[in-house]
Amino acid sequence: MKFVDKFGIKDSIKTSSGDYYYCSLEKLAESNPDIRIDTMPNAVRIMVENVIRNTSLDINEDFDINKLKLWNDFDNSEEVPYFPSRVLLQDFTGVPTIVDLASMRDAMLANNGDPSKVNPMVPVDLVIDHSVQVDYFGTKNAFMNNVNKEYERNTERYSLLKWAQNSFDNMKVVPPGAGIVHQVNLEFLSPVISVREYDNISLAIPDTLIGTDSHTPMVSGLGVLAWGVGGIEAESVMVGQPVYMKIPSVVGVNLVGKLSATATATDLVLSITQKLRSYGVVGKMVEFYGESLNLLSLPDRATISNMAPEYGATASLFPVDSKTLDYLELTGRTDDQLNLIEQYSKSQGLFGSSHNIREYNSTITINLDEIEPSMAGPKRPQDKVKLSEVKSNFNTFLADTGQSIINSNELDHGSVVIAAITSCTNTSNPDVMIGAGILARNAVNKGLNSRSWVKTSLAPGSQVVDDYLLKADLIDPLEKLGFHIVGHGCTTCIGNSGPLPENVSNKIDEENLVTCAVLSGNRNFEARVHQQVKANYLASPILVVAYAIAGTLNINFDTDPIGIGHKGEKVFLEDIWPNKDEIHSIVNYSLNPSMFKNRYDKVFEGDDNWKNLSIPDGNIYKWDKSSTYIQPLSIFNDFKKELPQMPEIQNARILAVLGDSITTDHISPAGNISKDSPASEFLEMNDISPIDFNTYGSRRGNENILVRGTFANVRLRNLLTSETEGGYTIYFPTKEIMSIYDASQEYKKDNTPLVLIAGDEYGSGSSRDWAAKGPYLLGVRLVIAKSFERIHRSNLIGMGILPVEFVNGEDFNLLKMNGDEILSIENIEDVKTPSCLFNMTIKNPDTGDIKTTSLKSRIDTNAEVNYYVNGGLLQFVLRKLLND
Structure with missing residues (x-):
């Protein structure tokens, strides 16, 4: 790939390891005075660099640079193609991601395509950290006993991940036992600034990250722009697609005062979470500045950035400054890397908290003096x-x-x-x-x-x-x-x-x-x-x-x-x-730095358990039909190169009515598989005893279990069955109460599309894509809510489920619905216009009376329209790879 300086913005910096080129924001501002770089928040500066760099590499071939002016006008209607430089996975989301990619290779082969095209084009780091359970505790042997139990339970899953490391380019796997993905990323994986080699140039670029875990923003404490996405969206980035997103709103958080002698960083982040969740930052980026930055250590900043999903922000960015460099030195980064980070950040106006001229969409002040235990x-x-x-x-x-x-x-x-x-x-x-x-x-x-x-x-x-x-x-x-x-x-x-x-x-x-x-x-x-x-x-x-x-x-x-x-x-x-x-x-x-260097020197090698794992050969995964952990994804079974017909949502039934703050844990739990649940029945039918059930999270490579675990949270409250706690509903044709899974299978017999109705903040919490995959495989094609959390809304579209919101303050109760109604979307073709309004008819099954209400599509961008009409994001990517 060749870099072409289309905008005259190429410049160079001198570092201790040599000279490197970079895309100068200062030069961009000089040649385009209407693009006021000096007033842009750091998060937006990083995105501007990303857009112009990828345009210069002919990745964003048709991008109009004048769109960048809209950032200064707080015009959030324009969508831009953003190419993260790295993807971060953990094993709970990583296993289904690898299953998806392996399934896409099968589909490529079945459609006479080249399976090797399904391959990461950007660096991917996968850290195995989500599977260790606390079976043993309170003794010095607890650690080794838990490690041995972890491998006993997860050999199949770990073999798949080891296969992926060998079969996919640009993928590194950190074996179990090294630590938690975000802490390993903070202490070791993130370069903050990296150098990419192109045909004619060595280019310094910021580390820009997406991860399949909602706490990916933790590394933003280092000044790295990062956020969590669903596994489906991450897979599209891996194979060369951008994240299409609207120009972000950025909220400036001004930190003043000083923590008391008894207050900790935990107390601070819990206070920030409460304040920002109340203030309203969902779908926005947050940028911290102010006189108190110098009083916060880098780990304090990372703690604050970590809980971005809890306060609702997409990203939560701190600037690079001397505290950053001190921490990077402590954690063992080289002197040359530190010098590159410092020189690049200063050249791009990203160093320090010079926010006196920054313009934010809004600001809020948080006084550290007021924080208490x-x-x-x-x-x-x-x-x-x-x-x-x-x-x-x-x-x-x-x-x-x-x-x-x-x-x-x-x-x-x-x-x-x-x-x-x-x-x-x-x-x-x-x-x-x-x-x-x-x-x-x-x-x-x-x-x-x-x-x-x-x-x-x-x-x-x-x-x-x-x-x-x-x-x-x-x-x-x-x-x-x-x-x-x-x-x-x-x-x-x-x-x-x-x-x-x-x-x-x-x-x-x-x-x-x-x-x-x-x-x-x-x-x-x-x-x-x-x-x-x-x-x-x-x-x-x-x-x-x-x-x-x-x-x-x-x-x-x-x-x-x-x-x-x-x-x-x-x-x-x-x-x-x-x-x-x-x-x-x-x-x-x-x-001291030697601690970090010693621990991370051989981090990719793993222990003897990892080294002794056997893996299949070849770049096409050899599925074991008897496995209860790993099975191919069925959505590609009948995949065709041609665009499918627009899905109709007619004569749909309501599967569940849910309240506010329904989390992805409610929708697709990660913990233990309960006895007498549909998932446990499936496992026992396959000769798996309860002691070997493992967790839902560990079983995400097998849709037969995860679809049965959808809405299986024992604390779920479906308002259709308000007297019964857990994953139950009414199958309205017979008025029987049964599990949500069983009801969905009854509806599936006559191809009845299903609808979920929810309140505010639907899909909050973890970024798990199975909270969208599971409902889709149940037959859900429409989710109506008062509001959606960002990642889950994106995941629904990525799976071909239409997210819509009530308008004019309406909801299930105000519409005087009771749950047995028959629902139909009248003008589904309008979905090709982002954020359009739909009419939905609500039919009383007993009287035949019909009333109509309006719903707003939450397919917000043209890119999301493309994903939806293709049946989902993975289908869109697969067609693109087949047709290129």
Whole structure:
């Protein structure tokens, strides 16, 4: 590929490793004064560079540079083609992605195409981190026992991923045990600025990233523009397609003030999540600036960027500055790389917080002085609660269930049964990890211990955490409280908390106890952490340890002792709380670059388990028809090169009516497969015993299980069957209550299209594409909601499902619907116009009465129109590859 300087913007920078060319934004501004680069937010600057660079490489052949002027006018109607430079995967989303690509190769072959065309054209990094479960805990053998169990369960899946590494170009796989994808990306994978070699030029470019995990924005703490997408969209980028997106709105977040002696980065991000979710940043980019940036360490910034999906932002960007360079040096990046990053960032106006002339669509100020110790719960990450009010918050939640606490000194309502130091959100941050170790040390010195009913676990997102905790002499006190290292992966945060001890589990079921989990994660949606645990609170690792000692949420740490010391004295939380000066002193002593270099030097090699995995030969995957883990995707079975007819949505029935904040965990759970569920019945029919069910997340390579697991969340509430919790509905032709899966199969017998109706924020949470694949395979062709979360809306279109919104404030209740109506879209051809209005007829099946309402299409761009009329994004890509 040859670089042609179409706009006269090629310039060069001198670095310690040589001279490199780059696409100069300053030169672009000089030759195009109407494009006011100096006022653009950093996020937009990075996108402008991306567009003009790819136009100069003849990738965006017909792009009109005058469209860039619209950024300064806050005109968000124009869509632009954006080409990320790298794709990031984890194994829960990576396995179905590889299954899709392998299935597309089969379809290419069946249509006389070249299967090798289905191949990543940009670098792809896949980190295996989502499959380790906390089966063992509380002992020094827990780590190795969990690793062995992980490989025992996932050999088929890991063999597929190892095959992919060998069969696809531009793909690297980080084997299990290295850490959590976003922390590995932050500490090692991201170059921040990279150099691409073209036919005639060495070009420095920003690391721009999309990932199949919604917390991909974490690396934006380094100044890298990154966001999460569904697996389907990621696959299209891999094979050379751009992300077509409207010009983004950017919200400037002005950080002022200073954190108090007791406030942590976790408290800050939970406050930011609450404020920005309330402010409204869904579908927008967020950019942080202000006088307090210099007071935030790089790990603090990464913690804030990590929770972008929780506060609703597409991306959450910090600038590159001296803090960035210090962190990159600490984590082992070379001097030459540091110099390249600094010189490039300064040349492009991306260095430092010079935001006095930046123009944002809107701004909000957050005062760090006001941040105080907090948690979030019991079931949404934006529901921040002051630490002093957690007791009353939980008791209010408990009262709504008609229960009350009898004895907090025994396993009862309010008991903390899971205390998990987990998730890249916090384990990437040495301050809160060292803080947790200091609190554990102080507690042990006072004679305190964790309560017997608490399942404790420590799952660092990087092996480096082990090293610095060991050097700081803090591993031992953590272990004395039961916080032994159980693995290096997502564990409890993704729902892999493992089984509760049998005596605890039995008492919860026998007495219908409302018990609690306290975790240092980023999500606490219903039934995500553990199906038996009904209240889940997010907290810093320091507070996770504190609640393990307390054993209950029925405690006010301001007035109630956390425990009784070895001298019989009352011990309060303030007596063992870590001092910030000591935290910083130990962090400075315990971390050094050699730790990171040693841990990441051979990160792609894996352990003996990985090295001994056998894999099939060839670039066409050899499917095993008897496998319950890996099967080809059926949507390509009858694929043809020709464009299909526009799908009609006529005489459709309603499969489910759902409320607000329905998450992708509700739609497609990732955790344990419940007994007596459609998925468990399928597995048992295939001679899989319950002990070997594994999780829904691990089974995402087999649609036969995942389609049965769609809407199988035990806490789902379908308003059609409001008296029954879980994945049930009414099959209206016979008025029987049955599982959603079984009802869908009955409707499928007479080709009845299905409709979902929901409230606000439909599809929030994880970026899982199975939350769209599953409904499609059930027969859902239309989703009507008050509003959609960004990634899920895109995933629905990518699967050929039409997302529409109520207009004029209408909803299911205001339209006086009861769920048995027959629905039809009248003017489906209008879908070829983005954001068009549809008429939908609503027919009473008993009286034949018909009423009509308007719906707005949420197919927002012309590119999305193309995906929809092709039957989905993968079908669009496949036709393009066949016809090129």
